[in-house]
Amino acid sequence: MRLGRILWFAVLAIALGASGAANWLAPAGYAKQYREATDARPSAEHWLGTDELGRDRFARVLYGTRISLLLAPAAALLSTLLAALIGGLAGYLGGVWSRIAMAVTDLFLSLPWLFLLITVRALMPLNVSPFVSVLVTFLLLGLLGWTVAARVLCASAASVRSSDFVRQAKAAGLSGQRLFWVHVVPNLKPVLYAQFWISIPVFILSEANLGILGLGVAEPMPSWGSLLKELESLVSVGAEPWKFVPLVLLVLVVTSFQILLSKQEEAAG
């Protein structure tokens, strides 16, 4: 068990370390076009070959990993915090507050968010740098992705509120705020963690989908989402397995995050 944990930690550390060291590992950068070597197979010069515009895929994977590893968790954190605030409080307070919060949540859930995002993008200025486009993309995802988690947290908080230990604490004269932070929030932690980790791959894949609508990360900056777009055409990928590297990396990183988290919880429990 310990070896497994070390292995998963190593996977995460390698992904984080390599993406952090992208400037040294791939000094030519993610945007340089080797126009005489487009769509090249892996070689000593290009370890994962080149993409359709001749850009080094290894460099793009490293830089894309950096962006996705930084910004998808950031968006997940934002959405989880919003969910905790709205859903957790609604569940804890109950009554009219819960009904109002859940009505707002339902309203957000019923929004055709795809069209909403298209409208938002249409209103945005065009002359924004790729970095700003990355921030805007993940910020939008974070701001709009809290609703499902809020419902789950509302139900969990309501369950905690009606549990015996909370009743006992209330009977012992604990104040509302102390009761919330000391007795309710710690008991919501497993749900919050789960929502956070679940959101990361969802946001990474959402970013890939948004790219098709022009809402993704702007060229030439890479992200896992834009790299995964290469897999759209399954006919070609069968003969070019190295194009699966971003997908394999995504699966490994998300799995390692979740396994390490569960181990930590086991240890804490």
Place this chain on the structure above:
Amino acid sequence: MKHRNGNFITLAALRDAFAVAIVCAGIMTGLATAQGGQLRFCLHNEPKTFNPLQVDDDAAASIRYLTGGVLIRLNRQTQQLEPELAESWKVSEDGREISFRLRSGIAFSDGTPFTTEDVAYTVQQLMDPALHSPTGDSFRSANGKVETKVVSPSQISILFPAEVAGLDRLFDQVAILSQNSPKKEMAVLGPFMVADYKPGASVLLQRNPNYWKRDEQGRRLPYLDSILLNIQPNRDVEMLQFKRGELDLINTLDSEYFDKLASASPQLVHDAGPSLDSEQLWFNEVAKAPIPVYKRDWFRSANFRRAISEAINREDLSRIVYHGHAQPAMGPFSPANKFWFDAALKPPAYSPDKALQALAADGFRLENGTLKDRAGNAVEFSIITNAGNKARERMAVLIQDDLQKIGIHVNVVTLDFPSLIERMTQSFDYEAIILGLTNVDLDPNEEMNVWLSSAANHQWNPQQKTPETPWEAEIDRLMRAQASSGDANKRKAAFDRVQEIVVDQQPFIFLINKNALSAVSTRVHGAAPVILSPQTFWNAERLTVSGN
């Protein structure tokens, strides 16, 4: 051939030409004498109508081509007009009247005889404002009634209220309806007729038993028994079905699919060379556009536009984005347009150094790798294109890299199509756009709505009350001159000059002309893919399919 100088085309001469074309096609394809079979291919959307006069989409246009009988047909291979239901025709000197001499002994698919009344009825329907016929719109050059006059049982003349440029050519799109058939538009004069339609699934066409044409051996055409048109919008599924042998042809392929198929089965793919379609970049020159004034000044400078054009490596666009299945565009018309292309135009040169020289003439200078204008503004602009179009997205990124070499920073933005169109035509809130023009017609009159400064599709600065630049005024004059002339050579000279002005001023920076790519199964005999639509089945009446 003289179509507009008052002489009737001689049937014998055209018959000879037709025979030569057929022999060539036979030699090229090893056309077997086998007859019959079913041809299967895909329509990419549901046909919106079976009424040939109301066709406004590709699927319905394909069905019209296969089922409709026309008076005059544009030979997709030679790009010349040929007689069909009309033995001969004559256009008056003033371009207002066209007279047809019809073939005799022809009947619709249901047996109803074909007469001059059917032609008169079709024209009446075509020009009926209540029908809103997109085909009829091409004939509307002025307000007023269109008069038809039956001269004899085999002769009819049609008089328009004003000159219609390229009048005879427009009849290639006019499928003749029957006035008397109870089947109305389902009674046809073309080689095939609609036998079954399953919405969302397929359209089955069967051989028209009354089709009038015969081959050189006197056998009735078409050779095929039927054509099955599967309605399939998904190109991946179409490709898989073709590979599995469930389809016999793919009419248009993109370069990526073409190469995939070519690597496995090179005998199945056909690259017919540059098509009429072009991709271009243009800058926003609209006076009221919500962009900084200094940027508008850049975009309105011919030197700036020429410099951008020279800094773009079109060879790389063709080689990398289209895998070599495209040619650097020379101007508004592709060399594939045999008559109208201006042969004096030269392939665009790629020269970042010359680009910088041209920019220096306008006061631009390169400082620490960044190009700045006279006032010190760094040259930066955005290029928008429609999201999901891989080729345009890739071209934009290559251009971004090319322009970075002369110190220009480009932001590439992909937008959903409605947002892009809204910015392009309503708010004018954009700086540069990459889009394409799909040309289905050879004649420049079809582009009047692009080149006239008052036109809505004059995209870089549409709907000008009066031309804002001398060169646009000159283009207006030349376009009107060519449209009102009955002399093909004078028209050609005028449009050549238009092409030269456009290449000099670069309001559209033409990037590439895509090749016409298609795939045809080896089971199909007689296929000779061409650049004009419908590329693979333009000679459907002479195709045969073996083994199904």
